[in-house]
Amino acid sequence: MSRPLPRNDRAMRWAMGTFKDRNRTIYTLLVIGVLLWPSIADVTTGGSGNHLVSTAADAGIYVLLAIGLNVVVGFAGLLDLGYAAFFAIGAYTYGLLASGQLSGSPLHHEFHLPFWVLILVAMFVAAAFGAILGAPTLRLRGDYLAIVTLGFGEIVPRVFRFLGAGSPIGNWTGGVNGISAIDSPHLPAFISGPWFGTSIQVVSPFDFSDSNWAPMDYYWLIILLVAICIVLVTNLYNSRLGRAWMAVREDEVAAAASGINTVAIKLLAFSIGASFAGFAGCYYGAKLSLVSSENFEFIVSVSILIMVVLGGMGNIPGVIVGALTIYIVQFFVLTNLPDYAVALSNLVGLGFLNQSSPGWVGLHDEVQRLNYIVFGLILVVVMLLRPQGLFPSRIREQELEKGTAEEAVFDVREATD
Amino acid sequence: MTEDGTTPATILDVDHVTKRFGGLTAIDDVSFSIRTGEIFALIGPNGAGKTTLFNTITGLYKPTAGMIRFRQRDITGLKPYKIADLGIARTFQQIRLFSYMSALDNVRIGEHPRMHAKLWDALFKTRYARREEARVTERANQLLDFVGIRPQAHNYARNLPYGSQRRLEIARALAGDPKLLLLDEPAAGANPQEKRELMELVERIRAQGITVLLIEHDMKVVMGISERIVVLDYGEKIAEGKPQEVRTDPRVIEAYLGKSA
Amino acid sequence: MALLELQGVDTYYGRVQALHQISMTIDEGEIVTLIGSNGAGKTTTLRTISGLTHPAKGHVRLRGKEISGLPPDRIVTLGIDHAPEGRRIFHRMTVRDNLFLGAYSRNDGPAIRADQERVFQLFPRLRERRQQIGGTLSGGEQQMLAIGRAMMSRPKLLLLDEPSLGLAPILVDTIFQVIRDINKQGTTILLIEQNAAKALQVANRGYVLETGRVVKEGTAKALLESPDVQRAYLGI
Numbered sequence: 071m072s073r074p075l076p077r078n079d080r081a082m083r084w085a086m087g088t089f090k091d092r093n094r095t096i097y098t099l100l101v102i103g104v105l106l107w108p109s110i111a112d113v114t115t116g117g118s119g120n121h122l123v124s125t126a127a128d129a130g131i132y133v134l135l136a137i138g139l140n141v142v143v144g145f146a147g148l149l150d151l152g153y154a155a156f157f158a159i160g161a162y163t164y165g166l167l168a169s170g171q172l173s174g175s176p177l178h179h180e181f182h183l184p185f186w187v188l189i190l191v192a193m194f195v196a197a198a199f200g201a202i203l204g205a206p207t208l209r210l211r212g213d214y215l216a217i218v219t220l221g222f223g224e225i226v227p228r229v230f231r232f233l234g235a236g237s238p239i240g241n242w243t244g245g246v247n248g249i250s251a252i253d254s255p256h257l258p259a260f261i262s263g264p265w266f267g268t269s270i271q272v273v274s275p276f277d278f279s280d281s282n283w284a285p286m287d288y289y290w291l292i293i294l295l296v297a298i299c300i301v302l303v304t305n306l307y308n309s310r311l312g313r314a315w316m317a318v319r320e321d322e323v324a325a326a327a328s329g330i331n332t333v334a335i336k337l338l339a340f341s342i343g344a345s346f347a348g349f350a351g352c353y354y355g356a357k358l359s360l361v362s363s364e365n366f367e368f369i370v371s372v373s374i375l376i377m378v379v380l381g382g383m384g385n386i387p388g389v390i391v392g393a394l395t396i397y398i399v400q401f402f403v404l405t406n407l408p409d410y411a412v413a414l415s416n417l418v419g420l421g422f423l424n425q426s427s428p429g430w431v432g433l434h435d436e437v438q439r440l441n442y443i444v445f446g447l448i449l450v451v452v453m454l455l456r457p458q459g460l461f462p463s464r465i466r467e468q469e470l471e472k473g474t475a476e477e478a479v480f481d482v483r484e485a486t487d
Numbered sequence: 488m489t490e491d492g493t494t495p496a497t498i499l500d501v502d503h504v505t506k507r508f509g510g511l512t513a514i515d516d517v518s519f520s521i522r523t524g525e526i527f528a529l530i531g532p533n534g535a536g537k538t539t540l541f542n543t544i545t546g547l548y549k550p551t552a553g554m555i556r557f558r559q560r561d562i563t564g565l566k567p568y569k570i571a572d573l574g575i576a577r578t579f580q581q582i583r584l585f586s587y588m589s590a591l592d593n594v595r596i597g598e599h600p601r602m603h604a605k606l607w608d609a610l611f612k613t614r615y616a617r618r619e620e621a622r623v624t625e626r627a628n629q630l631l632d633f634v635g636i637r638p639q640a641h642n643y644a645r646n647l648p649y650g651s652q653r654r655l656e657i658a659r660a661l662a663g664d665p666k667l668l669l670l671d672e673p674a675a676g677a678n679p680q681e682k683r684e685l686m687e688l689v690e691r692i693r694a695q696g697i698t699v700l701l702i703e704h705d706m707k708v709v710m711g712i713s714e715r716i717v718v719l720d721y722g723e724k725i726a727e728g729k730p731q732e733v734r735t736d737p738r739v740i741e742a743y744l745g746k747s748a
Numbered sequence: 749m750a751l752l753e754l755q756g757v758d759t760y761y762g763r764v765q766a767l768h769q770i771s772m773t774i775d776e777g778e779i780v781t782l783i784g785s786n787g788a789g790k791t792t793t794l795r796t797i798s799g800l801t802h803p804a805k806g807h808v809r810l811r812g813k814e815i816s817g818l819p820p821d822r823i824v825t826l827g828i829d830h831a832p833e834g835r836r837i838f839h840r841m842t843v844r845d846n847l848f849l850g851a852y853s854r855n856d857g858p859a860i861r862a863d864q865e866r867v868f869q870l871f872p873r874l875r876e877r878r879q880q881i882g883g884t885l886s887g888g889e890q891q892m893l894a895i896g897r898a899m900m901s902r903p904k905l906l907l908l909d910e911p912s913l914g915l916a917p918i919l920v921d922t923i924f925q926v927i928r929d930i931n932k933q934g935t936t937i938l939l940i941e942q943n944a945a946k947a948l949q950v951a952n953r954g955y956v957l958e959t960g961r962v963v964k965e966g967t968a969k970a971l972l973e974s975p976d977v978q979r980a981y982l983g984i
Contacts, residue, residue: 302610309609309616310595310602310623317585317596324583327545329571329600329663338606508884532916533888534873580887580914648787672887675914678785678942678981704916745918 096387096461104293108286124285127357129397130292131350136377136393137299137386138346143375144384144463145312146339147319148208149216152223153374156344158366159199160192160351162230165249165361166242167191176240185255189352196348200341208336223371227363248362254284255291255356288357295353299346303386306342315339373400380452382459391460404445408437498523498667498698499544499575504553506536506543506722513539515722516553521667526689526699528709530733531719532743537702538580540719541669545577546570558666572600576665578656580672580702586645590636590655593644594627597662630658634688650681657688661697668692670701674708686712706744710734718743749812751776751936752797752828752905757806757816759789759796766792767960770806774905774938779931781939781947781968783981784957790940793957794907797938798830799823810905825853827904831911837893839883843874846882846893850900860900867896870926887914895926905936912943924950944981948972956981 107126111119135157142150166172166181167188173180183191207218234245243249306312314335317325322332355361373396381392412434415423426432431439452460497520506514514536521527529537542548544555546567554563562570576597585593602623608616631637634654639647644655653673660668670689674682682705689712693699703709709716710730718726718733720742726733733739750773759767767789774780782790795801797808799820808816815823820830837846847867851860868875871892877885882893895911911927912920920943927950931937941947948954948968956964956977964977971977 305612306609309612310599310604310620311606311609313588313592313596314599316588316592317599320585320587321583323547323567324579324585325596326547326567327571327577327579327583328597328659329568330596331566331568342606511880511884530916532918533892533914534877534886536886538886650786672914676786676910676942678944680980681786704914706917743916743918745921 092461093385093387096391100387100390108289120285123289125401127285127288127292128401129394130289130296131354131357132374132377132397133296133390133393134292134299134350134353135347135374136381136389137296137303138343138350139374140378140384140386140389141303141306141346142339142343143378144389145307145315145319146336147212147315148336148340149212150219150340150343150371151216151375152219152221152226152368152371153343153347154366154368154370155219155223155226156196156200156347157351157354157370158226158230158361158363159196159344160348161355161361161366162243162249162351163192163195163348164188164352164355165252168253168356169249169251171244171249172242175242182253185253185352185356189349192348192352193345194348196351197341197345200344201337204337204340208333208340220368223368227366230366231363243363246363248360249355250360252355252359252361254359292353292357295349299349300386300390307386311335311338376449380449380459382462384463385459385461388459388461388463395460399445399448404441407441407444408434411437496523497521498558499700500554500556500559501540501544502554502556504540504543504550504555506539506548507551513722514543514550514719517717517719517722517724518553519717519724519727521698521700524693524696524698525714526693526701526712528713528716529700529702529719530704530709530716530743531725534721535719536722537719538671539722541577541671541702544570545575545669568600571663571665574664574666575669576660576663576667577669578653578660578671578673580675582652582656584644584652584655584659587643589641590631590644590647590651590658591624591627591640593655593659594630594662595623597659598623598626600663627658627662630661631655633661633691634658635684649676653677653685654688657692661692665697667698667700670699670703672702672704674703674705682708706734750774750809751778751811752938753807753809753812754793754797755807755809757793757796757803757808759792759801759803761792761801765960767796767803770796770957770960770962772955772962772965774936776936777931777934778953779927779937779939779951781941781944781951781954782957783944783947783954783971783977785981787959788957789960790957791909792960794830794832794909794938794940797823798828798907800830824903828907829898829901829903829905830907830909831894831898832909837882837885837890837897840881842881843878843885843893847874847896847900850897852901854902863900863902867899870922871896888916888919891915892919895923899926899930902933903935905938906930908937908939908941910940910942912941912946920946944977945972 108119108123111122111126113119115122135153139150139153142148142153164185167183168181168185170180203218203222207215230243231245233239233242234247235241236245314325314330317328317330318332318335326332377393377396378389379392380396381390382388412424415421415433423433426435430436499521501517501519504514504517505512517540529540531537539548543550546562546565546569549564554561556562557570557573557575560573562573565573585596588596602619604613604616604619607613628637628640631640634657636647636651636654636658639651644652647655657670657673673689674685677685686708689699689701701713713730715728716726716730716733717724718736718739720738725738725742726736734744752774754770754772757767757770758765770789770793772780782793784790792801796803796816799815799818799822803816806816807814810826810828815826838849841849844864847864848860851863854860868878873889874892874896877889882890885893891911891914895908898906898908908927912923915923924946927937927939939947939951948971951968954966954968954971955962956971964971964974966974972982
């Protein structure tokens with residue numbers, strides 16, 4: 071084991087200062103982007119930016135999910151491969167309790183609870199499932215948790231699909247059709263302003279179901295939710311709990327010997343992570359007005375995990391950037407890639423590639439087939455260039471830098487266990 | 488040595504403790520008692536079961552048979568964090584600090600069980616949480632001062648020199664306000680000067696009313712500070728007594744000290 | 749020609765300079781010891797030689813051939829074996845397999861078994877536990893295993909970092925006897941030891957390091973008798 075000389079104190083403080091500043095820069099850019107986005111969308115599309123604003127709101131859902139999963143993976147170091155299950159639980163909680171769905175169930179009664187109540191209910195339901203799942207598994211070694219969450223992530227959408235018409239206990243979830251015609255949220259008041267091309271005014275009461283305004287409403291609503299989550303999670307990170315997660319992640323035995331109940335603290339991280347997914351699911355159900363089990367497949371869990379890892383595990387601004395990056399790649403770059411390829415081939419005089427022939431379905435479809443290969447390539451390249459993620463936490467950065475040059479800290483766990 | 492002036496008080500009773508791993512008996516029916524306020528040493532050849540006994544006392548292992556009492560309370564089989572919470576702190580033979588946390592944060596982790604801020608406080612950074620955090624930071628700095636590494640408070644634990652890492656581990660253990668401190672080879676890898684400083688630190692810890700149980704191979708250290716000694720060999724207790732008695736015991740010489748010592 | 753030569757070596761950890769202009773030579777068949785307090789740069793010197801850390805400046809030459817900058821596995825095949833402080837054994841492998849891994853680059857079967865027998869004679873405890881996995885050994889037993897593994901590899905140059913760490917008094921003398929034995933069989937040894945008095949008793953020569961610099965060098969006898977060394981490192 072090496073014994074490098076103590077680090078110069080001033081150098082340390084300086085380094086920490088720039089790290090803080092980097093995060094501050096990211097936040098500042100994000101705030102500016104958020105404020106300007108509706109105008110940008112309007113200007114670039116010639117006044118019909120609703121679609122772009124709505125897409126941004128969808129991206130916000132992934133930001134929420136990534137921030138939540140970051141608590142589990144980045145802070146506490148637990149690998150959760152079935153995170154979408156909690157997202158589904160949140161969405162179905164809202165869907166069931168804010169639509170006519172349950173009138174067809176054995177309850178014969180429909181619920182229309184308000185969004186603001188259900189967002190809390192969804193959080194608690196998801197957190198409760200997190201606790202039920204985590205309690206038996208978190209006692210085991212880390213790898214088991216990954217496998218159990220993987221299974222849970224597969225089971226939950228199937229259960230929702232199964233509990234439709236014809237299930238032995240009645241139609242609860244609408245089965246393959248999912249739940250539709252879900253209520254829109256209501257706000258007590260909302261401020262309209264120049265971003266709509268109107269003067270600033272308080273519109274009251276405000277209804278999200280107005281189709282002209284809805285994208286903008288949902289946009290600001292998700293911004294509000296994300297902002298709240300950022301503040302809460304940052305507070306958590308800087309609290310005694312954040313410190314305890316870090317300790318458990320580094321050395322469980324030493325943490326336990328210091329009086330930390332490692333199972334309880336991991337369970338807390340797991341449940342808090344789940345509750346954020348429930349939170350996001352509730353918003354998702356409300357915005358889409360439809361929940362269907364096929365929107366919560368394994369690929370969703372993986373995407374969120376990629377967002378966290380690629381953005382920089384443990385660092386909230388990094389994770390947000392990661393979520394936005396992956397979202398843009400998945401839903402803009404990859405979906406438009408076939409069209410880009412067609413346009414390019416026409417431009418350079420290779421238009422014949424667009425014709426289909428035996429063994430060739432045409433450039434557009436061929437490129438579409440390669441979508442996930444391109445996605446994979448992008449991920450590989452990014453991880454090779456920045457293995458610690460785009461904007462990692464100070465600690466992760468150090469671990470990776472020193473870890474390779476100087477070999478990892480000696481693991482004595484097996485010697486004393 | 489008595490706690491209330493009348494009855495001789497023991498702080499830890501190891502009562503016929505046995506620990507087996509498969510066919511291997513690591514600790515074989517060992518009994519001894521540590522009195523409140525003393526410095527007590529556990530010595531023995533390599534593989535005698537000393538660290539296993541530490542791990543059993545601190546709850547990392549459950550004893551196969553026997554009972555461990557701490558301040559007359561049965562703690563056999565309690566979880567490690569629970570035992571730490573009751574007032575038994577320890578250091579590790581191979582230093583186990585949180586490498587990528589600052590020295591200060593390492594000590595603040597030690598104070599975790601004495602903190603009361605709840606999830607609510609953490610989420611909303613309540614006044615209570617802020618005050619507690621300030622108090623804990625103040626105390627952690629005092630502890631770093633006590634072990635003599637305050638100037639290194641903001642360095643990563645892994646970047647501290649070896650001697651300071653040993654001290655930091657002790658500071659972290661002290662942060663939980665223990666009644667009993669278990670030190671596993673605290674002087675390993677230390678030079679003579681550092682060993683002297685370490686002995687002085689252990690004396691100061693005892694002066695604060697903390698009972699100390701230590702494993703140590705350096706006979707100068709053991710003979711210099713401990714009041715009583717238990718010797719283990721192949722998991723069995725082969726001697727117990729004052730340093731002078733133990734050092735002249737033929738069985739101890741044969742199994743542990745060797746002819747030259 | 750010297751077996752190993754360090755010339756003007758500077759080594760950094762990040763921006764902290766750990767070694768300043770270290771120069772030393774080790775001749776074939778010698779036992780050389782490095783003395784110094786914790787943080788003086790002894791371990792870093794060993795790591796620089798074995799390629800775990802690369803020097804920023806200066807030369808490390810094995811029989812006149814430059815080896816600085818080579819990866820650690822290359823340096824091992826050239827005949828330098830590093831038994832690092834901290835008992836780095838393979839925790840999930842048995843004691844026997846750990847020992848045989850030490851002989852990984854050898855192909856003289858009978859001699860390997862003879863060497864294993866010798867390790868077991870020196871450390872009967874390892875023979876008792878030869879089927880146990882390394883991770884279940886006690887700290888001191890792991891230390892014995894690490895030394896045993898180094899014995900099995902029969903390197904040209906063996907770098908030993910604190911071999912007596914965590915060993916009971918009765919074994920400390922044995923360890924120094926082992927070091928002498930290994931040396932007699934043709935292995936040159938560079939030794940770091942907190943127990944400077946014992947180290948100087950087995951060594952031919954020594955270097956004293958302070959804050960990453962060589963401040964004194966000489967025969968072991970001269971260093972043992974030097975008042976500075978006695979006061980600072982021998983605890984006399």
